[in-house]
Amino acid sequence: MSDIATPPEHTPATHDIGGIQRFHCTPVEHDEEPPDAFGKRVDALRQLLARKGYMSVDELRRGIESIPEAEYFALTYYERWLRSIELLMLEKGVVTPEELT
Amino acid sequence: MSNPARAESIEQLDRLLAALMAKGVVTEAELAAQQASTDRASPEIGARMVARAWLDPAWRAMMLKNGTEAVEALGVSMAGAPPLGVLEDTARRHHVIVCTLCSCYPRAVLGYPPHWYKSFSYRSRVVREPRAVMAEWGSPVADDIELRVVDSTADYRWMVLPMRPAGTEGWSEDQLAALITRDVLVGVALPKLPA
Numbered sequence: 392m393s394d395i396a397t398p399p400e401h402t403p404a405t406h407d408i409g410g411i412q413r414f415h416c417t418p419v420e421h422d423e424e425p426p427d428a429f430g431k432r433v434d435a436l437r438q439l440l441a442r443k444g445y446m447s448v449d450e451l452r453r454g455i456e457s458i459p460e461a462e463y464f465a466l467t468y469y470e471r472w473l474r475s476i477e478l479l480m481l482e483k484g485v486v487t488p489e490e491l492t
Numbered sequence: 493m494s495n496p497a498r499a500e501s502i503e504q505l506d507r508l509l510a511a512l513m514a515k516g517v518v519t520e521a522e523l524a525a526q527q528a529s530t531d532r533a534s535p536e537i538g539a540r541m542v543a544r545a546w547l548d549p550a551w552r553a554m555m556l557k558n559g560t561e562a563v564e565a566l567g568v569s570m571a572g573a574p575p576l577g578v579l580e581d582t583a584r585r586h587h588v589i590v591c592t593l594c595s596c597y598p599r600a601v602l603g604y605p606p607h608w609y610k611s612f613s614y615r616s617r618v619v620r621e622p623r624a625v626m627a628e629w630g631s632p633v634a635d636d637i638e639l640r641v642v643d644s645t646a647d648y649r650w651m652v653l654p655m656r657p658a659g660t661e662g663w664s665e666d667q668l669a670a671l672i673t674r675d676v677l678v679g680v681a682l683p684k685l686p687a
Contacts, residue, residue, distance in 0.1 A: 406594060408592060409590070409615060409620075409643070410616060410619050410620045414612050414613040414615075414617060415617060415620070415621075417612070417613035419613045419614045419617065419618075420607070420611065421608060421629065422606065422607040422608050423607075426604055427496060429497040429502055431530070431531075432523065432527065434530060434604070436518065436523060436526075439523060439526045440518070441572075443518070445517065448646045452593070452594060464612065466501075467497055467501075468607070468610050470497055470498070470501045473505055480508065485515070485517060486511040490511040491507050491508060491511055
């Protein structure tokens with residue numbers, strides 16, 4: 392690996408983590424559990440909203456990638472999805488902030 | 493790691509769903525049907541594609557040319573899904589798939605992406621030290637085999653067509669398909685004969 396330049400520790404964007412050193416000593420846990428009920432429901436909601444034309448995969452990504460770094464690494468995978476879906480539904484006026492309180 | 497969702501997130505989902513359902517954007521029945529459809533997708537579809545490719549040169553050529561067409565030939569709809577590419581392993585080259593930016597994954601042929609595929613450690617490590625990751629998981633790759641790591645995107649998904657293991661001569665499609673796990677199709681494992 393000596394011929395590969397070491398990437399900077401701070402990548403230009405939080406989600407752009409390919410090759411970063413931060414997780415180099417973290418084993419990849421062979422976790423085979425299927426998503427829990429919460430995750431499956433968020434997953435189904437995302438697909439349904441996409442099929443109905445309320446949001447695209449790229450919009451989902453933009454929402455996830457806008458999550459501040461500390462939260463990005465603290466939230467679970469489907470919590471990040473939910474955060475993005477809610478943001479998009481609010482931005483598009485599909486739901487209002489009052490309806491979510 | 494598959495930490496459980498926090499109570500506040502579960503409440504956040506309930507509030508969002510209640511608002512969407514009150515407006516008729518989605519219904520409980522649609523949500524249940526969508527989940528049931530996702531639950532049905534499994535690596536068996538990808539395993540079937542590979543087993544057939546090991547037995548049928550014409551199928552193999554078609555699948556390498558157009559993975560999406562091969563999936564649909566097995567009766568699985570790819571409507572709305574990004575195109576699927578098939579990466580052909582050779583005696584000199586092996587492929588591994590990752591999505592460094594998030595979790596793009598050939599869901600139609602493999603089902604839900606597993607937790608580890610979405611993990612920060614897999615996403616960051618497998619592009620820098622794929623041999624170490626594979627060795628840790630019990631599939632060391634010989635130094636003289638080139639290891640090519642391919643990044644999935646929102647617009648293009650990949651699966652691996654591995655080499656057929658020696659010692660499987662004369663095996664049926666079902667016997668071969670049983671060797672092909674989800675990890676083999678992602679490329680983090682190599683097909684192994686039962687001990």
